[in-house]
Amino acid sequence: MGRKLLTEHINVPGIQxxxxxxxxxxxASVEKAVKTMKPEEVVEEVKKSGLRGRGGAGFPTxxxxxxxxxxxxxxxxxxxxxxxxxxxxxxxxxxxxxxPHLLIEGMITSSYxxxxxxxxxxxxxxxxxxxxxxxxxxxxxxxxxxxxKNIQGSGYDLDLYVQPGGGAYICGEETALLExxxxxxxxxxxxxxxxxxxxxxxxxxVVNNVETIAAVVPIVNQGGDAYAAIGIGKSTxxxxxxxxxxxxxxxIYEIELGVPVEEFIYSDEYCGGILNDKxxxxxxxxxxxxxxxxxxxxxxxxxxxPRLMTYESLADGGFATxxxxxxxxxxxxxxxxxxxxxxxNFTRFYHHESCGQCSPCREGTGWMEKILHKIVDGHGSxxxxxxxxxxxxxxxxxTICPLGDAAAWPVASxxxxxxxxxxxxxxxxxxIKDVKYYFHTNNMDPAAAYSSL
Amino acid sequence: xxxxxxxxxETMATVQQIIARYPAGKQKSALLPVLxxxxxxxxxxxxxxxxxxVASILNLQPIEVYEVASFYSMYNLKPVGKxxxxxxxxxxxxxxxxxxxxxxxxxxxxxxxxxxxxxxxFTLKTVECLGSCGTAPMLMCGAQFHENLTLEKVDxxxxxxxxxxxxxxxxxxxxxxxx
Ligand SMILES: Cc1cc2nc3c(=O)[nH]c(=O)nc-3n(C[C@H](O)[C@H](O)[C@H](O)COP(=O)(O)O)c2cc1C
Ligand code: SF4
Ligand code: FES
Numbered sequence: 001m002g003r004k005l006l007t008e009h010i011n012v013p014g015i016q017x018x019x020x021x022x023x024x025x026x027x028a029s030v031e032k033a034v035k036t037m038k039p040e041e042v043v044e045e046v047k048k049s050g051l052r053g054r055g056g057a058g059f060p061t062x063x064x065x066x067x068x069x070x071x072x073x074x075x076x077x078x079x080x081x082x083x084x085x086x087x088x089x090x091x092x093x094x095x096x097x098x099x100p101h102l103l104i105e106g107m108i109t110s111s112y113x114x115x116x117x118x119x120x121x122x123x124x125x126x127x128x129x130x131x132x133x134x135x136x137x138x139x140x141x142x143x144x145x146x147x148x149k150n151i152q153g154s155g156y157d158l159d160l161y162v163q164p165g166g167g168a169y170i171c172g173e174e175t176a177l178l179e180x181x182x183x184x185x186x187x188x189x190x191x192x193x194x195x196x197x198x199x200x201x202x203x204x205x206v207v208n209n210v211e212t213i214a215a216v217v218p219i220v221n222q223g224g225d226a227y228a229a230i231g232i233g234k235s236t237x238x239x240x241x242x243x244x245x246x247x248x249x250x251x252i253y254e255i256e257l258g259v260p261v262e263e264f265i266y267s268d269e270y271c272g273g274i275l276n277d278k279x280x281x282x283x284x285x286x287x288x289x290x291x292x293x294x295x296x297x298x299x300x301x302x303x304x305x306p307r308l309m310t311y312e313s314l315a316d317g318g319f320a321t322x323x324x325x326x327x328x329x330x331x332x333x334x335x336x337x338x339x340x341x342x343x344x345n346f347t348r349f350y351h352h353e354s355c356g357q358c359s360p361c362r363e364g365t366g367w368m369e370k371i372l373h374k375i376v377d378g379h380g381s382x383x384x385x386x387x388x389x390x391x392x393x394x395x396x397x398x399t400i401c402p403l404g405d406a407a408a409w410p411v412a413s414x415x416x417x418x419x420x421x422x423x424x425x426x427x428x429x430x431x432i433k434d435v436k437y438y439f440h441t442n443n444m445d446p447a448a449a450y451s452s453l
Numbered sequence: 454x455x456x457x458x459x460x461x462x463e464t465m466a467t468v469q470q471i472i473a474r475y476p477a478g479k480q481k482s483a484l485l486p487v488l489x490x491x492x493x494x495x496x497x498x499x500x501x502x503x504x505x506x507v508a509s510i511l512n513l514q515p516i517e518v519y520e521v522a523s524f525y526s527m528y529n530l531k532p533v534g535k536x537x538x539x540x541x542x543x544x545x546x547x548x549x550x551x552x553x554x555x556x557x558x559x560x561x562x563x564x565x566x567x568x569x570x571x572x573x574x575f576t577l578k579t580v581e582c583l584g585s586c587g588t589a590p591m592l593m594c595g596a597q598f599h600e601n602l603t604l605e606k607v608d609x610x611x612x613x614x615x616x617x618x619x620x621x622x623x624x625x626x627x628x629x630x631x632x
Contacts, residue, residue, distance in 0.1 A: 075476075084584050085581070085582060085584065086582075087543045087544050087545065087581070087582040087586065088544065088545055088582070088586050089582075089584065089586070090584040090585055090586050090587055092584070093584045093585070097629065118476075120474075124584070125485070125489065125525070125527045125623070126527065126583050126584070126593060127584065128489075128596045128623040128624065129596045129597075129598075129626075129627040129629070159474075161474040163474075163482075163485070163486065164485060164486050164489060165485065165525070166485045166488070166489075166521070166524070166525025166526070166527050166528060167525045167526035167527035167528075167580075168524065168525050168526065169581065169582075180485065181482060182479070182481060182482055183481035183482045183483065183484035183485060183517075183521065184481075184521065185520055185521055185524040186524065186525075201476060201479060242586065242587060243587060244545040244548075244549075244586035244587045244589060245544075245545055245548045245549070245586075246548060246549075250586075250587035250588070250589070251587045252587065284544075288543075288544060288582075329586070331544060331545055331548070331586070333548060337548065342544055342547070342548075345542075345543065345544050345547050346543075346544060349543055349544075349581050349582070352581055353581065355524075
């Protein structure tokens, strides 16, 4: 059994409420930080822990914190990214709805480290009930003296607010999130300047994922070194994995980084094997944006080493034969799944969610979606597959924010590893053509669409 | 139903509390939360009149409100039924039978995706991943997530909603399924 740093007490009855949470040792990290540590010392522990951002990019948190500009007389902000919209990812909802005080505790300790006196938790609007849970917990924390003026007599002040989004995946991108928090459309900003210099209202800002902020609690309690002792190499600590798709036990698993992928999929401690004992076909290991891998490459690296659940091992082989840990959204597909159809599903998502600022992303995602629709509808040609390949290459790296890359990678990896299946659709379209109903493409009349291709 | 477009005193106090979360002069930050409130209070959608009203109370130009309302998927710019059924259509749900759920609802209600029943009770919409992939397939109605759906569960839900005959909003209380 792996150690649980975040979810150890998640099933304790009443843990949602302040009393029980406090009794189980809650708010100790705030007490320790504000009473016995300087803000820089908290940052130092986070650096030592090796914690990497859990929102998807895996950037070292301590380093990000140390980049925060500290000009005199200008407020600094900590903004928690609870937009959680990457397909396959549902860990932040679990954490916030079951352990709201853990996030609040992490926000207070982290805000103290950064010298922020006002902090926001930006929650995707569809999680309105989670917002209600958080607001109740925040009110309890104010009442118990953990928020507000002069927290626990330390002289440190903090106000914490929850902000709802309006339904837009792009607002998970940190600069789009800040635009949205300012009451605007979620158009990502051109960087630099980075939020650490000019973020919310033009002030220095740190944006961190829910799970990242929650991890600050055990790091401060036990010390950065103890946290870093868990895991393998630069993948330290524990990670919440959202497991979905064709497995016997979908759900959230807190793993120590380093568990072998094969064990994660097949052991009863985790996913429990493939649903109905079918064969495994493919896995998307870190949310829809990361490359899809076929069975042989997800279980073992190209060099034949067992693949582990770490940032490094999953990325082993680069994009030719590897993938990414990303947000930890682990989507499992059995032998019956049509890869082209799943790709069309993903591509429709990126088209729908593109903010529309850059032409390669706005036009490219729509174009790829149409081509894929045409292929799974049984009207594709071999040239369409090549065109898809060319299109994704022209999007990647040519856009303001990484959503363009995120739309390109699933296409590239699906063609790279499953090209034969696309060719099969193209050559025997009428036979394969899915007679099963499937959702229509946004605002698209298929006949008209194909004639324009 | 014609409602006078004006928040009551209680809602107005809530709006003032929201504005107070931001630094002075940054009341535009209140736009998304206030639009959610407006939508819940004025029949589940944002008419141009409602958006103009929100602009006036936040001291914004109407265009600042329109461009935001049209960007985010949760704001309805057309009337919707009392119960907006938002079925997740993204991969994890698709793998576990979301298509069958949509098809079943279409058949039961005699409408297509995007349409509203003639009695104004239901609108069916497909949406992207709602962060409930481990309990797929799922749909959202008001604030409530309905998870691990089966066609029988969908039938029971539709019957219940019809019996209740209430407008569902994102501010409703919810029952949390264990997962
Ligand atoms: C299109 C897009 C969507 C994103 N969605 C999320 C999200 O839902 N949640 C999140 O924490 N980070 C998301 N990110 C990553 C954020 O931009 C940012 O890197 C992260 O919030 C930083 O926090 P961390 O260092 O704690 O991971 C997204 C990035 C992109 C490009
Ligand atoms: S890459 Fe796409 S989502 Fe990102 S800024 Fe450009 S158009 Fe918007
Ligand atoms: S894919 Fe349906 S909730 Fe995530």
